[in-house]
Amino acid sequence: MADFDGLSAALSDRKKNHLYRQRCELQSAQGAVVQVDNQELINFCSNDYLGLANHPEIISAFKNATDEFGVGSGSSHLVCGHSQYHHQLEQALAEYTGRNRAVIFSTGYMANLGVINALLGKSDFIFEDKLNHASLLDAGLLSGARFQRFLHNDIDDLERKLAKAEGGRKLIVVDSVFSMDGDIAPLVELSQLATRYDAMLMADDAHGFGVLGESGAGSAEHLQLGQQQLPIIMGTLGKAVGSFGAFVAGSEALIETLIQFSRPYIYTTAIPPAVAAASLASIKIIAQDGQRRLHLQQLIKHFKEQAKCLKLPLMASTTAIQPLLVGDSEKALAISKILKEKGFWVVAIRPPTVPMNTARLRITLTAAHSMKQVDALLHALADAIAGIVVEVKA
Numbered sequence: 480m481a482d483f484d485g486l487s488a489a490l491s492d493r494k495k496n497h498l499y500r501q502r503c504e505l506q507s508a509q510g511a512v513v514q515v516d517n518q519e520l521i522n523f524c525s526n527d528y529l530g531l532a533n534h535p536e537i538i539s540a541f542k543n544a545t546d547e548f549g550v551g552s553g554s555s556h557l558v559c560g561h562s563q564y565h566h567q568l569e570q571a572l573a574e575y576t577g578r579n580r581a582v583i584f585s586t587g588y589m590a591n592l593g594v595i596n597a598l599l600g601k602s603d604f605i606f607e608d609k610l611n612h613a614s615l616l617d618a619g620l621l622s623g624a625r626f627q628r629f630l631h632n633d634i635d636d637l638e639r640k641l642a643k644a645e646g647g648r649k650l651i652v653v654d655s656v657f658s659m660d661g662d663i664a665p666l667v668e669l670s671q672l673a674t675r676y677d678a679m680l681m682a683d684d685a686h687g688f689g690v691l692g693e694s695g696a697g698s699a700e701h702l703q704l705g706q707q708q709l710p711i712i713m714g715t716l717g718k719a720v721g722s723f724g725a726f727v728a729g730s731e732a733l734i735e736t737l738i739q740f741s742r743p744y745i746y747t748t749a750i751p752p753a754v755a756a757a758s759l760a761s762i763k764i765i766a767q768d769g770q771r772r773l774h775l776q777q778l779i780k781h782f783k784e785q786a787k788c789l790k791l792p793l794m795a796s797t798t799a800i801q802p803l804l805v806g807d808s809e810k811a812l813a814i815s816k817i818l819k820e821k822g823f824w825v826v827a828i829r830p831p832t833v834p835m836n837t838a839r840l841r842i843t844l845t846a847a848h849s850m851k852q853v854d855a856l857l858h859a860l861a862d863a864i865a866g867i868v869v870e871v872k873a
């Protein structure tokens with residue numbers, strides 16, 4: 480059993496370094512208040528930014544589609560699993576994002592693998608922001624393309640790297656809203672650079688889609704980037720949309736290339752048709768109901784102002800992701816534990832999800848929260864952080 484001894488050593492190492500992960504058991508639906516491990520908590524760590532994961536109209540769209548189409552899709556899209564709900568969802572997503580066409584993937588992770596590997600091979604180049612999501616980094620490695628990571632949001636560093644790349648296709652990829660930092664990528668400048676160096680540009684809009692832009696269509700709408708300027712958008716349906724799955728939107732040629740050549744698209748079972756129907760219902764609500772986005776913006780503004788007054792270690796984010804930088808993993812865990820005792824669920828995000836010595840409390844605000852709940856969190860945070868500092872000094 481030599482192999483398993485090796486595994487135990489890695490596991491105890493992880494524990495020793497305060498990097499061990501533990502899953503909590505959720506005993507209720509997603510929402511501002513949830514039941515976890517037999518305790519009621521105000522939830523400040525979900526990506527359900529618009530509070531739609533448990534919305535009655537979306538639930539009934541799901542139920543109705545299940546009555547009609549059953550549960551399983553039966554097959555991959557290219558065999559016999561591509562239902563009318565999948566198709567309608569693709570058309571709605573293309574229209575909503577202002578792109579020629581869209582295609583659904585089962586998850587965002589697979590969409591990222593799928594796009595990058597369909598577009599790039601060994602003789603090509605990929606340029607990724609250092610803080611890109613793990614799925615984008617994995618996709619770049621898997622593609623075998625020459626891999627260049629540039630400093631976070633650093634246009635000059637990227638330009639130096641682009642200038643040196645010769646021969647082969649070039650693809651620049653970024654999170655449009657960085658998942659653990661909450662800041663927005665400089666997509667306008669990236670787009671200009673992409674044009675200048677004849678590179679393709681892709682944005683992972685997992686945390687922008689549904690939230691950013693006048694009608695919630697995401698980062699491209701927020702920054703007014705058309706298909707020409709931002710040719711590849713990947714969006715997910717399990718965050719602000721409150722459902723499950725992902726999509727890629729862009730030109731006819733891009734989408735047809737994915738359908739023909741993207742292995743994570745081709746060789747997997749289509750998501751259940753009812754999940755597509757639920758996403759479709761959700762997108763209709765998102766596009767029409769600006770109230771949720773407005774309320775969320777008010778919460779973000781209030782949180783930032785008050786956190787500043789309380790001298791909390793805010794990061795440079797203007798989005799629903801409002802992390803507080805702690806640094807030390809053990810300390811971040813301790814603060815998260817105190818918050819849980821006070822009735823707030825805020826997970827400590829630690830390496831390797833974030834760089835060494837940048838453990839943080841990843842607070843996410845959603846349209847389901849009330850101003851009162853945000854105020855209560857702010858006071859609990861101030862107390863918990865002060866408490867930890869005292870403990871360390873003592």
Ligand SMILES: *Cc1c(COP(=O)(O)O)cnc(C)c1O
Nearest residue numbers: 586587588612654658683685715
């Ligand atoms: C969540 C996330 C993904 C993965 O999407 P899933 O649908 O959960 O697989 C990809 N990119 C970013 C930036 C994410 O935050």
